[in-house]
Amino acid sequence: MQIEIPTSPWKPAAERQRDRDAKRDAVLRTAARLFVENGFHRTKMADVAEHLHITKPALYHYFRNKEDILYACYMLGSEMIESLLAEVELNNSTGLDRAVAFLKAYTLNMTTDFGMCLVTVDDRDLATDSRRKVRTWKRSIDSRLRSCIAEGISDGSVRPVDPRIAAFLLAGSVNWVGQWFRESGPSSAEDIADAMADMARQALTARG
Amino acid sequence: MQIEIPTSPWKPAAERQRDRDAKRDAVLRTAARLFVENGFHRTKMADVAEHLHITKPALYHYFRNKEDILYACYMLGSEMIESLLAEVELNNSTGLDRAVAFLKAYTLNMTTDFGMCLVTVDDRDLATDSRRKVRTWKRSIDSRLRSCIAEGISDGSVRPVDPRIAAFLLAGSVNWVGQWFRESGPSSAEDIADAMADMARQALTARG
């Protein structure tokens, strides 16, 4: 005779934690989308809650306050980019290739909600502490692109340009993508990333 | 007998109007600066008033409401650009030259408070009516740059690219300038505009 094992009414702790994380994640995705769509200030906690079919206070189970949500969005966006950059910096030999690959990867990111969050919403909405962290990270991103360009100039792959200005201008193209890209638009994220890579290469390549 | 004309305590209408315009202008300049510096939502009417050493209600003598100020900032910025573009479109023969000149002029503009206002502050803060006007204008700017590029492809001065994406990417570089340019920084507005022109030319030039 086989013993019937009843399905326990208790979700295992692991699953419970997974639930919680999934919910937290849902809050984050919803919030990111609304922040990008409507702006941080115009997005009320009530909006976020409503979109998730929960009540306002429930949000506070997952985040301390509105700013905390924003900060988490930033963090997710930056982590996504970080991991791309690590790969880019390893797999490319010349400064030019690194810069181009960097910008392409960055562009792809900028077509996601969390990527857009990085530039669409204003880091001045963060408190001093998190703001400092975000700014430090942003500066580091910038300086890495600048380094690629500078190294490209050294190794002869990049024509002589002011690395600081060039990095800002190229990053500007990418950052701005978040302002106009729409999933439903005529160009795919890949198309745009390719175009960006192409343009950056044209703009930077050293010519005989 | 000569009639004696007493010096009236009332300034002549013309002068009065000039005064009023000057004050209105001061409000606008102050507001634009604060909007750019701190963001629209974080800038309170009280801040604007305080910076001008007047009281809050006084602002309402010159503008109907906060949004009205924002709209006026947009308008000023767009008019400045309009006039530049008109010149640009006349004085350049190839599509490439027009596009490059366009971007250079635009970049210079983007280092002024009103220019920055165009991109720094969010047009979703405007009511439906003015928002529509602003968006229409923005689209027109965009389509004009796109036209230059398309014409450049036709006349052989620009290499084959997707004009829509290219225009967005290049405009992005320029628009982003407002985010990092500081009067006190290491590069002058001219330097940046030149670098932008140089980069755009490299990125677009058709090569035998």
Add this chain to the structure above:
Amino acid sequence: MQIEIPTSPWKPAAERQRDRDAKRDAVLRTAARLFVENGFHRTKMADVAEHLHITKPALYHYFRNKEDILYACYMLGSEMIESLLAEVELNNSTGLDRAVAFLKAYTLNMTTDFGMCLVTVDDRDLATDSRRKVRTWKRSIDSRLRSCIAEGISDGSVRPVDPRIAAFLLAGSVNWVGQWFRESGPSSAEDIADAMADMARQALTARG
């Protein structure tokens, strides 16, 4: 044949009840301490739960609501005093002696958490019903002290004073003890109670 009695996983009802009472008691002691330490409003149910290493809803197994806890604290405090007073009223002959003994006993009580609860936390935090009970009891305490004084005046042990005011003033000294007494302070509860008794006697004694 002997029936084997398996050790049940269920504790016997008596022991269970004892457990429950012990836990209820622990809640009360913790709450009383926190109420005194931080005040009723600043003490959150979450705080109480956390201090007991249990969860918030668990508290509701022992008490209907927060107010119920407060009421129980009051009750415990008042019962402790009641029993002291009964003894005091029996074992002293003159009104003066009774009043002094009363105040001394009361003072000792005021150095315990439950005693302090009686005066530190606000009975307006109770609902009409319990509030009435508490107030009635407080008034009874007061009137008993007043009676001792009045009787003392009659029996010649107490000098002529307004019993109402005198009772209030003396009770005030005692009640206030909860505001400044600290276990770790320089004076022991006994010292303070003695000083209180001494002072009351000096203040009330009829002199030739």
Add this chain to the structure above:
Amino acid sequence: MQIEIPTSPWKPAAERQRDRDAKRDAVLRTAARLFVENGFHRTKMADVAEHLHITKPALYHYFRNKEDILYACYMLGSEMIESLLAEVELNNSTGLDRAVAFLKAYTLNMTTDFGMCLVTVDDRDLATDSRRKVRTWKRSIDSRLRSCIAEGISDGSVRPVDPRIAAFLLAGSVNWVGQWFRESGPSSAEDIADAMADMARQALTARG
């Protein structure tokens, strides 16, 4: 012919300021009363506003926040007492007289709303900064009473007691007055202050 001087529509600045101060004062008096009557936490800003026939935000013209009002109440209460104490400390020769006069003056104060505020409402409702000031002041009051007693012991007017405990106990009688005194009650403020003085003198007097 007499020149008719029209009554100016402009209130003179001085009167304007007086108006403001009067209103600020009204807020304070109303708030103090409600704080004493209902407790700080149970008093909503809306309550205060309603009692003054104004709206909630109007309160914020006179005070930064609720706590600020509480702090102002404390300050007013403490200033009233300060001025009394200064007089008391000058006009009495023996330590005993000073202590008694001190307690009498203090008692009178404790029958006013601002005086009651000092002890009725909880200084833990203040932020760290103002709380520190309030506590410092309270300690100073206490130490001054203690000094009177100690000096009284030295000059032979006060019998040997522990000055710390005695000061606390006597201050307790006074502080507690705020808890039971009612304007409409059977005893006047003067009666109570006299009774307090009488009792303190009896309690402290050194007897041959």
Add this chain to the structure above:
DNA sequence: CATGAATGAGCCTTCATTCAT
């Protein structure tokens, strides 16, 4: 015109309490 004062509308956040598991 200018000003001090006031207001209405709204938003973030807290917390005691309850529910589903």
Add this chain to the structure above:
DNA sequence: GATGAATGAAGGCTCATTCAT
């Protein structure tokens, strides 16, 4: 019984805007 999650109700505060003088 106990737990994590959720909720309803409410309160403090802000700020653009308007009024009375």
